[in-house]
Amino acid sequence: MFQSPEFTNLSTNIQGAGSSDVRRALSATRLTIHDLAALLSPAAEPYLPQMAQRSTEITLARFGKTTQLYAPIYLSNYCTNRCVYCGFSADNLIKRKCLTIDEAEKEAMILHDRGFQHILLVSGEAESAVDIEYMEAIALRLRDKFAAVSIEIQPMSEEQYHRLFLAGITAVAVYQETYNREMYKKVHLSGKKSDFDYRLETPARVAKAGMREVGIGALLGLSDWRAEGLAIGYHLAWLRKEFWQTAFTVSFPRMRPAAGEFEPLRIVSEKNLSQLIFALRLFDQDVGLIVSTREEARYRDGMIGLGPTRYSAGSCTAPGGYGGDNSDGEQFSVGDHRSLEEVCAVIKEKGFDPVCKDWDREFQAGSNLL
Amino acid sequence: MLRIAGIDFTSRLFLGTGKFSSSTIMAKAIEASACQMVTVALRRVDLENPDDDIMSALKGREYTFLPNTSGARDAKEAIRLAHLARAASGSSWLKLEVTPDPRTLLPDPVETLTATEQLVKDGFIVLPYMNADPILALKLQDVGAAAVMPLGSPIGTNQGVLTDSMIEIIIEQAKVPVVVDAGIGAPSHAAYAMEMGADAVLVNTAISIAGDPVAMAAAFAKAVDAGRTAYLAGMGQRSKQASASSPDEGKLSTDLGFLVEK
Numbered sequence: 001m002f003q004s005p006e007f008t009n010l011s012t013n014i015q016g017a018g019s020s021d022v023r024r025a026l027s028a029t030r031l032t033i034h035d036l037a038a039l040l041s042p043a044a045e046p047y048l049p050q051m052a053q054r055s056t057e058i059t060l061a062r063f064g065k066t067t068q069l070y071a072p073i074y075l076s077n078y079c080t081n082r083c084v085y086c087g088f089s090a091d092n093l094i095k096r097k098c099l100t101i102d103e104a105e106k107e108a109m110i111l112h113d114r115g116f117q118h119i120l121l122v123s124g125e126a127e128s129a130v131d132i133e134y135m136e137a138i139a140l141r142l143r144d145k146f147a148a149v150s151i152e153i154q155p156m157s158e159e160q161y162h163r164l165f166l167a168g169i170t171a172v173a174v175y176q177e178t179y180n181r182e183m184y185k186k187v188h189l190s191g192k193k194s195d196f197d198y199r200l201e202t203p204a205r206v207a208k209a210g211m212r213e214v215g216i217g218a219l220l221g222l223s224d225w226r227a228e229g230l231a232i233g234y235h236l237a238w239l240r241k242e243f244w245q246t247a248f249t250v251s252f253p254r255m256r257p258a259a260g261e262f263e264p265l266r267i268v269s270e271k272n273l274s275q276l277i278f279a280l281r282l283f284d285q286d287v288g289l290i291v292s293t294r295e296e297a298r299y300r301d302g303m304i305g306l307g308p309t310r311y312s313a314g315s316c317t318a319p320g321g322y323g324g325d326n327s328d329g330e331q332f333s334v335g336d337h338r339s340l341e342e343v344c345a346v347i348k349e350k351g352f353d354p355v356c357k358d359w360d361r362e363f364q365a366g367s368n369l370l
Numbered sequence: 371m372l373r374i375a376g377i378d379f380t381s382r383l384f385l386g387t388g389k390f391s392s393s394t395i396m397a398k399a400i401e402a403s404a405c406q407m408v409t410v411a412l413r414r415v416d417l418e419n420p421d422d423d424i425m426s427a428l429k430g431r432e433y434t435f436l437p438n439t440s441g442a443r444d445a446k447e448a449i450r451l452a453h454l455a456r457a458a459s460g461s462s463w464l465k466l467e468v469t470p471d472p473r474t475l476l477p478d479p480v481e482t483l484t485a486t487e488q489l490v491k492d493g494f495i496v497l498p499y500m501n502a503d504p505i506l507a508l509k510l511q512d513v514g515a516a517a518v519m520p521l522g523s524p525i526g527t528n529q530g531v532l533t534d535s536m537i538e539i540i541i542e543q544a545k546v547p548v549v550v551d552a553g554i555g556a557p558s559h560a561a562y563a564m565e566m567g568a569d570a571v572l573v574n575t576a577i578s579i580a581g582d583p584v585a586m587a588a589a590f591a592k593a594v595d596a597g598r599t600a601y602l603a604g605m606g607q608r609s610k611q612a613s614a615s616s617p618d619e620g621k622l623s624t625d626l627g628f629l630v631e632k
Contacts, residue, residue, distance in 0.1 A: 030538070030542065032604075048626065049624060049626060052624040052626055053623065053624045056624050240543070241543065241545055242545075244508050244543055269631055270629045270630055271629055271631070274626070274629060298628055298630075299630075301628070302625075302626070302627075302629065303628075
């Protein structure tokens with residue numbers, strides 16, 4: 001099993017890097033974990049333009065002039081966890097809703113008609129609302145309408161992931177939120193999610209279950225973002241060794257104001273976020289890097305081609321938000337409110353191809369035993 | 371330290387025993403190389419004959435004895451040879467070679483994978499000789515190979531590590547030790563493989579046909595050590611373009627003007 005390094009040691013290692021370490025990392029063709037530490041360090045900050053340049057070159061070489069697009073569908077905001085940073089936290093007095101299968105399909109078809117071929121199904125953790133049977137039923141309902149259906153829901157067992165894989169789900173995102181064990185305990189007050197190790201082991205269970213893609217990440221704003229980045233690097237490298245047939249992505253959820261009035265514990269600036277993205281791109285040339293609509297349009301436009309490979313667009317983070325007319329009960333407020341069309345237009349303007357379809361339901365057809 | 375199947379090796383140089391002018395020279399060369407792993411072709415030795423020249427030259431020394439299936443044309447033949455070798459020698463170690471083309475002696479990937487899977491099930495410690503194919507390396511690892519042995523160039527050619535781009539990927543991805551085998555014709559080739567991060571190299575022809583095989587064996591030992599030390603020391607990178615040594619140097623086309631401080 002993956003052993004997450006002691007968080008304070010990660011911070012210390014990063015702080016120990018000097019500019020010669022940064023230069024070495026910048027000229028390396030295959031970066032070590034020590035190179036990643038250097039690129040995440042304060043010593044690398046003056047080299048941000050050089051990092052951007054390398055990241056741009058690598059991203060172009062490995063992914064070409066393309067940006068993938070997807071949209072989330074929030075299935076349910078019921079949640080039994082109490083997580084201080086999340087709008088869905090059980091303590092929050094928000095309007096709770098769990099879509100029926102028909103409602104979920106209706107939301108999905110709205111996105112489908114807007115041009116989306118890749119959707120991400122999201123929910124809070126409440127077995128009474130969203131369980132394996134519910135997810136399986138939705139997957140079976142949607143699998144033939146989309147090229148790819150991913151999920152970001154509560155951690156499940158390997159066997160349950162395999163069931164969902166057979167039902168048509170191809171990718172699972174499960175973010176550790178923070179690799180800082182102590183901070184994890186502090187912000188996850190109660191509920192199943194408070195088990196740090198079970199969550200940490202989830203990406204491996206997903207990969208074992210046969211999923212094509214696993215997404216990892218940390219919530220930026222809870223702890224030292226540099227150390228989170230290095231922990232992600234360790235986790236990613238371990239996963240790559242163990243599961244060579246699985247593709248990996250990293251997301252960069254930077255904390256935004258949410259219901260419950262939680263303010264980020266650490267401020268992560270756009271420069272910090274960019275340094276993290278460039279560093280991970282240099283460390284792993286082929287990992288998918290995802291920037292969601294948490295970020296503002298200006299930032300997302302500026303980053304096209306510089307390292308990120310996948311954007312969400314036209315997102316609403318409340319269950320039923322696409323068909324309904326308000327955003328009550330949303331997980332977080334988005335920073336980029338543009339439609340898919342508008343985002344595509346900017347991507348094209350930059351000389352890139354907006355890619356809505358980068359998978360095909362036929363890949364899953366052979367595995368359909370249900 | 372290099373560890374394969376629970377056994378530790380201080381030397382990262384493995385030797386083949388073919389093509390020596392005499393078994394006495396072979397024994398001296400092995401001694402001079404300080405190697406701890408020796409491969410012997412089953413087709414060449416008579417394991418059941420205590421007076422076999424190669425076997426008696428190796429007797430009484432502390433080697434891990436690695437019989438190989440050189441000459442096997444398919445998985446079936448290799449598996450049969452392997453079982454014969456274990457019955458005669460009592461050792462489960464096996465260098466699996468499946469080489470249907472007697473001219474090039476290039477390894478058959480399909481038969482090698484089949485044989486590895488079966489031999490692992492039969493309890494062998496299998497080190498398959500393979501082309502420098504990263505996917506094959508991972509598949510061999512997945513079916514239980516104890517190490518993988520990608521070739522540097524066709525066996526006996528002394529051309530060096532021509533497959534370095536692929537071997538780099540194998541080294542990066544494999545969880546099992548990577549032993550570069552075949553084609554290593556000079557100590558500098560061995561050093562190069564070790565600098566790349568190979569766990570060990572296997573050398574035969576370059577030593578056995580050298581003017582002075584004993585001196586050459588010692589030279590290889592030094593080269594393997596030097597390469598390993600350099601790898602651990604962290605090599606500087608080669609680069610086609612000059613790289614900026616200070617933040618202000620060099621022209622940059624990437625525009626970060628969109629970033630704001632928040």
